[in-house]
Amino acid sequence: MNLKEKLARGDFVITAEMAPPKGIDFGHIRECARAVKGRVDGVNVTDFQSAVVRASSLGGAKMLLDEGLEPIMQITGRDRNRIAIQGELLSAAALGIKNVLALTGDHPSIGDHPDARGVFDMDSVNILQAATKLMEGQDLNGNELSGTPEYFLGASVTPLYDPLELQIIKMKKKIQAGAKFFQTQAVYDIDVIRSFMDEIKDLNTKVLVGVIPLKSAGMAKYMNNNVPGIQVPDEIIERMRKAEDKTKEGLNIAAEFIEQIKEEKICDGVHIMAIGAEENVPTLLDMCGF
Amino acid sequence: MIISKQKPFEEILNFLKGKDKIFITGCSLCATSCMTGGQQQIDEMKNKLEEHGKTVTGTTVLDPSCHRLQVRATLKKQKVELASADAVLCMACGDGAQTVAAFAKIPVYPANDTLFIGEVERIGHFHEACKACGQCELGWTAGICPITKCAKSLLNGPCGGATNGKCEVDPDNDCAWVLIYNRLKEQDMLDTLLEIKGPKDYSKAAHPRKYVVGR
Ligand code: SF4
Numbered sequence: 408m409n410l411k412e413k414l415a416r417g418d419f420v421i422t423a424e425m426a427p428p429k430g431i432d433f434g435h436i437r438e439c440a441r442a443v444k445g446r447v448d449g450v451n452v453t454d455f456q457s458a459v460v461r462a463s464s465l466g467g468a469k470m471l472l473d474e475g476l477e478p479i480m481q482i483t484g485r486d487r488n489r490i491a492i493q494g495e496l497l498s499a500a501a502l503g504i505k506n507v508l509a510l511t512g513d514h515p516s517i518g519d520h521p522d523a524r525g526v527f528d529m530d531s532v533n534i535l536q537a538a539t540k541l542m543e544g545q546d547l548n549g550n551e552l553s554g555t556p557e558y559f560l561g562a563s564v565t566p567l568y569d570p571l572e573l574q575i576i577k578m579k580k581k582i583q584a585g586a587k588f589f590q591t592q593a594v595y596d597i598d599v600i601r602s603f604m605d606e607i608k609d610l611n612t613k614v615l616v617g618v619i620p621l622k623s624a625g626m627a628k629y630m631n632n633n634v635p636g637i638q639v640p641d642e643i644i645e646r647m648r649k650a651e652d653k654t655k656e657g658l659n660i661a662a663e664f665i666e667q668i669k670e671e672k673i674c675d676g677v678h679i680m681a682i683g684a685e686e687n688v689p690t691l692l693d694m695c696g697f
Numbered sequence: 698m699i700i701s702k703q704k705p706f707e708e709i710l711n712f713l714k715g716k717d718k719i720f721i722t723g724c725s726l727c728a729t730s731c732m733t734g735g736q737q738q739i740d741e742m743k744n745k746l747e748e749h750g751k752t753v754t755g756t757t758v759l760d761p762s763c764h765r766l767q768v769r770a771t772l773k774k775q776k777v778e779l780a781s782a783d784a785v786l787c788m789a790c791g792d793g794a795q796t797v798a799a800f801a802k803i804p805v806y807p808a809n810d811t812l813f814i815g816e817v818e819r820i821g822h823f824h825e826a827c828k829a830c831g832q833c834e835l836g837w838t839a840g841i842c843p844i845t846k847c848a849k850s851l852l853n854g855p856c857g858g859a860t861n862g863k864c865e866v867d868p869d870n871d872c873a874w875v876l877i878y879n880r881l882k883e884q885d886m887l888d889t890l891l892e893i894k895g896p897k898d899y900s901k902a903a904h905p906r907k908y909v910v911g912r
């Protein structure tokens with residue numbers, strides 16, 4: 408059963424996230440993929456995350472597929488115009504990649520080629536529109552395609568945002584443009600996601616809450632100061648500070664959060680972003696009993 | 698207006714290497730307001746060039762430097778000064794410099810870097826306001842340009858990156874979408890934001906553009 412079917416059936420779904428390598432050695436991502444094979448319902452493959460040059464998400468997604476995992480190919484509007492995005496989506500479908508997560512993309516200025524020109528010909532809503540149109544057998548301008556691709560479309564949302572109504576307006580547009588599921592920015596405060604889910608209960612969509620296991624108190628503070636939409640509460644930072652085995656405590660905190668989400672049926676699943684510590688994901692899955 | 702900024706003097710001197718007699722042009726409109734091409738800046742430039750051993754054969758404030766007929770007529774009146782020069786230093790925007798270059802018959806060098814179409818907040822403070830996209834969106838964005846003021850030129854609302862109303866790309870800038878939201882909310886017009894905007898028609902901004910007023 409695939410991600411789409413599991414979400415439709417109401418299963419509690421777990422997705423993970425991996426970045427293709429900066430280079431051509433796919434050994435590490437392959438190992439990480441093998442370690443979670445059969446234990447997660449989908450794996451996001453990031454698309455030049457943080458505007459850094461790497462192998463593309465299409466290549467990474469194909470590798471996961473070959474390893475027997477279900478990829479969720481991320482695609483942003485930063486590096487490709489409407490022609491390239493549609494082409495990438497067609498290639499994905501032809502290779503058997505169905506899940507696509509549409510994102511606007513970080514600005515090139517934060518990446519390792521800050522002098523690059525940001526494209527932003529299409530935003531996340533437009534990418535969803537394009538994919539929806541392709542599923543009708545036509546490109547954005549109504550030209551016929553040979554064969555009709557099929558996608559299961561997702562998008563992102565930031566629950567901790569002021570004004571939240573503005574995020575929700577955009578979320579509505581994403582749904583209207585074809586998004587069937589959402590993955591959120593990492594959340595650490597259960598009340599944040601609880602009240603967010605309450606705000607959007609009428610939208611009738613599937614939400615996987617983002618989880619980033621902490622590695623240190625410093626990481627939490629850094630994210631609080633630098634990563635938009637992430638706020639780690641003081642008591643969690645304190646727990647990290649006091650812990651002897653920081654990695655383990657970070658995983659403990661994540662596991663408790665995930666269990667509570669599942670127990671209280673707050674969301675439809677979780678999206679685990681290990682950002683560079685993918686080898687810890689199997690341990691976290693063990694701790695949660697998945 | 699077109700906002701410009703004077704180039705570093707070193708760069709200007711570098712252009713003028715081997716050119717000893719210089720004719721300086723300015724502009725009565727934008728460059729005067731930006732203090733990059735008014736009479737005062739021309740006088741200052743003249744003094745500096747003379748200090749560096751150049752001769753200034755004449756100066757003029759074109760009214761304005763982007764108007765072909767005006768430029769041609771003015772340069773004609775000063776043809777003697779112009780003819781005795783080796784080069785023109787144009788203290789206008791890039792458009793103004795091109796107009797002068799079309800008539801001068803000698804090399805024309807820009808004294809300014811042309812920055813953007815923008816607004817004068819107060820003297821010496823400018824901000825970009827319009828990227829001349831060819832199809833104005835202001836009618837549904839509460840008079841705030843998302844093409845220019847959102848770092849990603851987004852048309853369907855914000856990215857997830859604003860913090861305290863500031864843009865993730867440069868925290869010195871307000872997030873355009875938070876501004877748009879706030880103003881539309883004040884005007885009780887938030888509904889306009891719910892309509893999906895398809896990919897923008899960038900063919901309307903394919904350069905070089907031309908426009909002839911139809912009759
Ligand atoms: S939408 Fe913005 S860039 Fe386009 S014409 Fe209007 S103000 Fe200028």
Ligand code: SF4
Pocket residue numbers: 846847848849850851854855856857858859863864865866871872873874875
């Ligand atoms: S933070 Fe706001 S202004 Fe900056 S890129 Fe995102 S939406 Fe645009």
